[in-house]
Amino acid sequence: MRRAAVVESLKAALAPGNLLTAPAALAPFETDGLTAIRQRPWLVALPENVEQVRAVLKACREHGVAVVTRGAGTGLSGGARPLADGVLLTLTKMNRILEVDVASCTARVEPGVVNLKITEAAAPHGLYYAPDPSSQIACSIGGNIAENSGGVHCLKYGLTLHNVLGITVQTIDGEELVLGGKTLDAPGYDLMAAMIGSEGMLGVVTEAVVKLLPAPLAKRVLLAAFDDIRRAGDAVSAIIRGGIVPAGLEMMDALAIQAAEDFAQAGYPRDAAAVLLCELDGDEAEADADAARVQAILADAGAKEIRLARSEVEQEAFWRGRKSAFPAAGRLAPDYYCMDGTIPRRELGVVLEDIAALSRRHGLPVANVFHAGDGNLHPLILFDSSKPGETERAEAFGGDILKRCVAAGGTVTGEHGVGVEKLNEMCVQFGAGEIEQFHRLKAAFDPAGLMNPGKAIPTLARCSELGGMHVRGGALPHPELERF
Amino acid sequence: MAAGCDSAGSLAAAVAEANHAGRELYLRGGDSKAHLTGCGPGAPLATRSHTGIVDYRPDELVVTARCGTSLQELSTALAAEGQMLPFDPPRFGGGGTFGGAVAAGFSGPGRPWLGATRDAVLGANIVNGTGQRLAFGGQVLKNVAGYDVSRLMVGAFGTLGLLLEVTVRVQPRPEAVTTLASACSAEAAASTCQRLLRQPLPVTATCHVDGVLRVRVAGSEAGVRRACEALPLDVEEEGDAFFDAVRDHAQPFFAEAAATDVAAAEAAADHAGTPHAAAAEAGPTLWRLSLPRGAVFTETGALVEWAGAQAWWRTALDAEQVQARAQALGGFAAPFHGGGWPKRSASVRAAMQRIKAAFDPNGILNPHVMNDAH
Numbered sequence: 036m037r038r039a040a041v042v043e044s045l046k047a048a049l050a051p052g053n054l055l056t057a058p059a060a061l062a063p064f065e066t067d068g069l070t071a072i073r074q075r076p077w078l079v080a081l082p083e084n085v086e087q088v089r090a091v092l093k094a095c096r097e098h099g100v101a102v103v104t105r106g107a108g109t110g111l112s113g114g115a116r117p118l119a120d121g122v123l124l125t126l127t128k129m130n131r132i133l134e135v136d137v138a139s140c141t142a143r144v145e146p147g148v149v150n151l152k153i154t155e156a157a158a159p160h161g162l163y164y165a166p167d168p169s170s171q172i173a174c175s176i177g178g179n180i181a182e183n184s185g186g187v188h189c190l191k192y193g194l195t196l197h198n199v200l201g202i203t204v205q206t207i208d209g210e211e212l213v214l215g216g217k218t219l220d221a222p223g224y225d226l227m228a229a230m231i232g233s234e235g236m237l238g239v240v241t242e243a244v245v246k247l248l249p250a251p252l253a254k255r256v257l258l259a260a261f262d263d264i265r266r267a268g269d270a271v272s273a274i275i276r277g278g279i280v281p282a283g284l285e286m287m288d289a290l291a292i293q294a295a296e297d298f299a300q301a302g303y304p305r306d307a308a309a310v311l312l313c314e315l316d317g318d319e320a321e322a323d324a325d326a327a328r329v330q331a332i333l334a335d336a337g338a339k340e341i342r343l344a345r346s347e348v349e350q351e352a353f354w355r356g357r358k359s360a361f362p363a364a365g366r367l368a369p370d371y372y373c374m375d376g377t378i379p380r381r382e383l384g385v386v387l388e389d390i391a392a393l394s395r396r397h398g399l400p401v402a403n404v405f406h407a408g409d410g411n412l413h414p415l416i417l418f419d420s421s422k423p424g425e426t427e428r429a430e431a432f433g434g435d436i437l438k439r440c441v442a443a444g445g446t447v448t449g450e451h452g453v454g455v456e457k458l459n460e461m462c463v464q465f466g467a468g469e470i471e472q473f474h475r476l477k478a479a480f481d482p483a484g485l486m487n488p489g490k491a492i493p494t495l496a497r498c499s500e501l502g503g504m505h506v507r508g509g510a511l512p513h514p515e516l517e518r519f
Numbered sequence: 520m521a522a523g524c525d526s527a528g529s530l531a532a533a534v535a536e537a538n539h540a541g542r543e544l545y546l547r548g549g550d551s552k553a554h555l556t557g558c559g560p561g562a563p564l565a566t567r568s569h570t571g572i573v574d575y576r577p578d579e580l581v582v583t584a585r586c587g588t589s590l591q592e593l594s595t596a597l598a599a600e601g602q603m604l605p606f607d608p609p610r611f612g613g614g615g616t617f618g619g620a621v622a623a624g625f626s627g628p629g630r631p632w633l634g635a636t637r638d639a640v641l642g643a644n645i646v647n648g649t650g651q652r653l654a655f656g657g658q659v660l661k662n663v664a665g666y667d668v669s670r671l672m673v674g675a676f677g678t679l680g681l682l683l684e685v686t687v688r689v690q691p692r693p694e695a696v697t698t699l700a701s702a703c704s705a706e707a708a709a710s711t712c713q714r715l716l717r718q719p720l721p722v723t724a725t726c727h728v729d730g731v732l733r734v735r736v737a738g739s740e741a742g743v744r745r746a747c748e749a750l751p752l753d754v755e756e757e758g759d760a761f762f763d764a765v766r767d768h769a770q771p772f773f774a775e776a777a778a779t780d781v782a783a784a785e786a787a788a789d790h791a792g793t794p795h796a797a798a799a800e801a802g803p804t805l806w807r808l809s810l811p812r813g814a815v816f817t818e819t820g821a822l823v824e825w826a827g828a829q830a831w832w833r834t835a836l837d838a839e840q841v842q843a844r845a846q847a848l849g850g851f852a853a854p855f856h857g858g859g860w861p862k863r864s865a866s867v868r869a870a871m872q873r874i875k876a877a878f879d880p881n882g883i884l885n886p887h888v889m890n891d892a893h
Contacts (some may be wrong), residue, residue, distance in 0.1 A: 036885045075833065094849075108630060135727050139715045139716075140812060140813065150744050162716065193638065212868070216811075218809040218851070219589075219630060219809065219811075219812070219825065219828045220624075220635065220674075221809075222851060223861070223863045224671060224679070224889075225670060225674050225675070228667045228673070229668075229671050232663045233667075237666075247774045249716070249719040250719065276577060276578035278694075279688070279691075280691070318741070320742070321721075321742040323741075325739070346725060367578070379579050379658055381579060410660070431686075443753075445662075446657050446661075446663075446664045448662075448663050448664050449661035450663060453663070453665075464664055465823065468653050469653050469654065470654060472651075472668065476874065479874045492665065
């Protein structure tokens, strides 16, 4: 009955055929990139323009129905997981590039535009859009904004937040917020900072203005092999300390190297304990000078082998191993669970050793492949979900890794988001005061709590039940309340 | 490392007490920007007592410092390790605190290339309007756990929370810096800047004033040499000092502007109206225009930097006319001195009020700034 009324309202809000209600049509939307968690959506709305988005939000507000916004569905933390009794607002039909403004080096795009398409549109002008998450051939800019996505080049060129100048946001209460634009700042509070990375909890982005950069003239790619993973970790710090900001600085451990070699035959030394990939860019002379300095630093750091790619083909081969690491890990075991903690670079060596110890304790292998330059780890926990208890063990192992990251002064998620996956770990990273403040900030945009409920920020009750309540300075909020 | 003085406890207690009593507070750092915000009506709460660099890891490119630390002290410590703050905040009158710089969110001449203050912020410990001490963000570049509250604090002028300590990303100082200069019209300067934006050259600042375009190139020796060859401008000795003076508003253009604004302030003293209404009567006002990069702003009496994205304009035109000029170029304008806040749309204003209430429910933190009086 309720569903029929909502269907009626949404049909009026959308173009014919853009409301999906049949089970077969809903099935492809059951999951995002975190495929372990599935939920058949109640209804899927596919607006084609901002008026339709506003009409969908209005209908949901009036019916008191929750809204989950979804882009391409490549997210890795279940942030776009549907609700059994909520509307999945899917923005893939809003996929026009509205403008490439060469004078201001910006592009104005709809949220469903695929990340790589922006660079393709800008390329004829010698420009590109810098953030390049590994899913860039599929992921959409709206999703990138919701997750504050990174990529392999963010050490030098920043995250999504550094490369978006303006967004237009629709709130559940029917307001349109035009934040920023082609200018480099905007009047008032930096509401865009609050919106970027908010995982669809505050509003719906219906348009974005992104910054375009001139494509670098030259790049160099170095590959260094180490006998000892700790030494490789220390080499990362030494490069940064040397005053060099590489365009990319990536690391893989022995298991990841072997898997990648089996899968992609990139020519990595199979017997190495760790491989470091370092990309340097600039003009020809600069790139050469930086490559020479990094080679010297790597040699000092004890690399047993250092190779400089001599051609573009070889550069691509070096990268091919790294880029195939995830699918390659997929062949090592029936399932893998990808973690996303970030730690200060200086902790790399010791945390990697601790992850190895945890691997032994939980009895599950782990392959490490990660953005070493910014300390963003992606341990891939290998398991078999068909074996009783292995899924739970993998989750427990993952939770331990994230706790270790927080203890090292890092964070539970560097670029994949909290979604539904890391709600418990949020209780470890934040105290009750911060979590309450997050809820108050959310309420400033969405007082009725209809936007993506149950994601990103745990309830205090959940944290209390876990017993993981993080107490800062010995002071619990509301000391008058009992906590068990 | 943690030299200095930790007053976090007493600052938090002072806010909690003021909140309890419903007493407004005026958060006061180094007073270097008091001429921009005006003094608050509330009881002053000095942050200068909370000082010291808490953690500095040159190999992490990260520094954490308490709000009352002077920009001078912080820059000196970074320079000793061959590093710098990428956002290069202004030091008006040579002063300023780290907390004040982050709260104001102003960025130096390198803004389009090296990023804004908020771009460099990684984490912040704050006291919200009820006196709670809260920690957001952290010390790592990639961090998407929770809403990005630490960056929301940047440019909020202490109205959402007192910044106790802030962690920012730092960067290596460039190996070489050269300033190039050439006499040219504003139109020619704008067209050069548009070209610079599309070329992968190590440019880190531009400024056109008094008929001269200056371009700062900074990076590796090789990169700077190539940029000098590629650009049709001449090397200018001591150009570094020029851009520092622009940053701190110590360049003669700003000295003249300040003189007219002092006259305006005096006129305002006899006036019940807003400071900039009085200024219009007293003579030209200094406006800040935020424009798209590559904007062609050709009015006389202007200093244009950030490859066209920031223009300073001394004009006697009224507010509506100045706004119209900025809007025609896709930007916005606000008088820089005396608390003239840029206009916001009704929906943004309403969202700001709700966010203010979420952090400072009784409105006790710096109620005189960023409000809707103007």
